Amino acid sequence: MASADGGPATIETIARRAGVSIASVSRVLNGLGGRPDTVRKVQAAATELGYVPNAMARSLRGGRSGQIAFAMEDIGNPVYVAMVRRIQAVAKEAGYRLLLHSTGADREEELRALRSLADRHTEGLIISPIRITRDHLDELSRAVAPVVVIGSLPEGVRLDNVRVDSRVGAAMAVAHLVGIGRRRIGFLNGPLDTVPGQARYKGYLDGLATAGLGGEELVESGQFQTDSGAEAAKRLLARVPDLDGLFCANDLIAVGALRALREAGRRVPDDVAVVGMDDTELARVTWPTLTSVGLGSARRGELAAELLVDRLGEGRDREPRWVSVTPELVARESTRS
Amino acid sequence: MASADGGPATIETIARRAGVSIASVSRVLNGLGGRPDTVRKVQAAATELGYVPNAMARSLRGGRSGQIAFAMEDIGNPVYVAMVRRIQAVAKEAGYRLLLHSTGADREEELRALRSLADRHTEGLIISPIRITRDHLDELSRAVAPVVVIGSLPEGVRLDNVRVDSRVGAAMAVAHLVGIGRRRIGFLNGPLDTVPGQARYKGYLDGLATAGLGGEELVESGQFQTDSGAEAAKRLLARVPDLDGLFCANDLIAVGALRALREAGRRVPDDVAVVGMDDTELARVTWPTLTSVGLGSARRGELAAELLVDRLGEGRDREPRWVSVTPELVARESTRS
DNA sequence: GCGCGGGCTGTAAACGTTTCCAGAACGGCC
DNA sequence: GGCCGTTCTGGAAACGTTTACAGCCCGCGC
Numbered sequence: 001m002a003s004a005d006g007g008p009a010t011i012e013t014i015a016r017r018a019g020v021s022i023a024s025v026s027r028v029l030n031g032l033g034g035r036p037d038t039v040r041k042v043q044a045a046a047t048e049l050g051y052v053p054n055a056m057a058r059s060l061r062g063g064r065s066g067q068i069a070f071a072m073e074d075i076g077n078p079v080y081v082a083m084v085r086r087i088q089a090v091a092k093e094a095g096y097r098l099l100l101h102s103t104g105a106d107r108e109e110e111l112r113a114l115r116s117l118a119d120r121h122t123e124g125l126i127i128s129p130i131r132i133t134r135d136h137l138d139e140l141s142r143a144v145a146p147v148v149v150i151g152s153l154p155e156g157v158r159l160d161n162v163r164v165d166s167r168v169g170a171a172m173a174v175a176h177l178v179g180i181g182r183r184r185i186g187f188l189n190g191p192l193d194t195v196p197g198q199a200r201y202k203g204y205l206d207g208l209a210t211a212g213l214g215g216e217e218l219v220e221s222g223q224f225q226t227d228s229g230a231e232a233a234k235r236l237l238a239r240v241p242d243l244d245g246l247f248c249a250n251d252l253i254a255v256g257a258l259r260a261l262r263e264a265g266r267r268v269p270d271d272v273a274v275v276g277m278d279d280t281e282l283a284r285v286t287w288p289t290l291t292s293v294g295l296g297s298a299r300r301g302e303l304a305a306e307l308l309v310d311r312l313g314e315g316r317d318r319e320p321r322w323v324s325v326t327p328e329l330v331a332r333e334s335t336r337s
Numbered sequence: 338m339a340s341a342d343g344g345p346a347t348i349e350t351i352a353r354r355a356g357v358s359i360a361s362v363s364r365v366l367n368g369l370g371g372r373p374d375t376v377r378k379v380q381a382a383a384t385e386l387g388y389v390p391n392a393m394a395r396s397l398r399g400g401r402s403g404q405i406a407f408a409m410e411d412i413g414n415p416v417y418v419a420m421v422r423r424i425q426a427v428a429k430e431a432g433y434r435l436l437l438h439s440t441g442a443d444r445e446e447e448l449r450a451l452r453s454l455a456d457r458h459t460e461g462l463i464i465s466p467i468r469i470t471r472d473h474l475d476e477l478s479r480a481v482a483p484v485v486v487i488g489s490l491p492e493g494v495r496l497d498n499v500r501v502d503s504r505v506g507a508a509m510a511v512a513h514l515v516g517i518g519r520r521r522i523g524f525l526n527g528p529l530d531t532v533p534g535q536a537r538y539k540g541y542l543d544g545l546a547t548a549g550l551g552g553e554e555l556v557e558s559g560q561f562q563t564d565s566g567a568e569a570a571k572r573l574l575a576r577v578p579d580l581d582g583l584f585c586a587n588d589l590i591a592v593g594a595l596r597a598l599r600e601a602g603r604r605v606p607d608d609v610a611v612v613g614m615d616d617t618e619l620a621r622v623t624w625p626t627l628t629s630v631g632l633g634s635a636r637r638g639e640l641a642a643e644l645l646v647d648r649l650g651e652g653r654d655r656e657p658r659w660v661s662v663t664p665e666l667v668a669r670e671s672t673r674s
Numbered sequence: 675g676c677g678c679g680g681g682c683t684g685t686a687a688a689c690g691t692t693t694c695c696a697g698a699a700c701g702g703c704c
Numbered sequence: 705g706g707c708c709g710t711t712c713t714g715g716a717a718a719c720g721t722t723t724a725c726a727g728c729c730c731g732c733g734c
Contacts, residue, residue: 057690
């Protein structure tokens, strides 16, 4: 139990009570040896006083805060939930606490996260930016502590990086739709000026070209969100009444599309087959359940966390490492033929 | 730009370059006056050196870490997403960072969160425990820094608290089902040994009693999760083939139930009308969209954060405050008559 | 011209640790 | 019993801030 005498116990309090020096207290509490009876006395005093080390003082001296951070766009997107879970697990395993920044894709917020590296609050950062500008990269490379990026980086950037080829993933989605006999395949995308928006758009074109369906782009863009997806779907249906396949740039958009299709009286998959992307928990929950291209979000989170933890320990000076994960299509009811 | 000379700039570096003492540097940087030319010199030096104050040193001296934490059961549950969003907003507004603990309802994990109060890492904690034992309360009341509980507390506990009467909410759900003519109303609950499990169960009974339908309990219990909800629904259907209304203790369970009902060939709402609870984003995404009893999760998060921030500032010594939010039923397709 | 008050300034202490260093205690060996 | 090597110990410095305190300089009023 904590003693009543002026604030929480410190090593000094313990030292006095045990009749030893603060240096000995510190050593015993950190398991660095000591004579058996010294150890006993110190431990007794510590538990009697309900001692808890002051993390701030420890960090100040040791230069380690024991915290890492993950900056993502939006905690509401289930794709990040999967990442956070695994990052959390790896971080905890390695003795780090996890700080979460939900940036809303706001540049200012991302900078706040970077700044907490500079103020020593946070020892390392995992960031998953959806827009990457030259500016961005400069900031990130100049950061005073290790940064791991989840998402594709331009060639030559010297940062640890976990990526997935979502262009290939998008092409897989189109190929799957073609494989079940669809020919008028639309694409609901997020903003084109984002990294994933670009990659998935290119993959969609790749897929059409491979199937010999090129030449006509049935594309609508919006945000990577449900409501926006529903609206985009409505616009596309109005433009292309004989649509029979639909690829959506993420599961949230797909969920919106399913709703819009239903409201327009189209049956899924009979009239229009739908494929989402990210393979989040949502895909198992909709009706019909949603075929989706998994981009290994849990795995990416895990890899990123491992890279970061490694760089904070052993791998302090190793070369930047680029790791990648391969997309995988999970077929469900929305494309049953 | 940071200077190359041995590590990041400190007030000492600045002091040397500006030709003043570290005390003056500190004062200028904190806006505590100084002669105009001193101020100018210090500010110039600080920006030239790209100075960022070391948060650990500052916390050590000032006793403030600028961090608060939120401990919840599972980041995957959308009900917490809503809370986190608002807590985040309030915290940021008041100049605090938010640390998230996903405890998995594990006692050990909750204790870890409490311990980070003791080690001064975190200045205050918002916790939403689903099980509350005497033990729990003792720990919480004994915490060395302010704690706000989201969830109902027994009488007499001296802790800030934000609550919602989910018993009344559950009764509302049943009343709504009765109102559209349902008579064989089932209930899919989470674990009975949790606070929400208890309250919702009682509310279900209240609802039946009010409608004169008491006497027969069509209840199945499981976890507060989708898959568990689907299984519970299956069991209930097997037992009660003529079920025509179903109240689920949260939206995740309801989503599972919708799936199970569909697989069993029951139409919603024609054969079985369904009501969920929490009114999460999921409710707008399912098909049919889900009628759900909202428990003001965003509002509860916001209130809790405000209580905590207040207690960390002005309200240091005020009496514990209990705030409550009223449930609200949002009717959607799953109970359209 | 002198004394006085007010603003600035610098020195130093404090926050609670960890760790370097020199010296003390101890055990074993001849 | 003396010497040596090992193990353990306590004093003190260091981490980077903030802040109490005392001294300085300045301008003002008499």
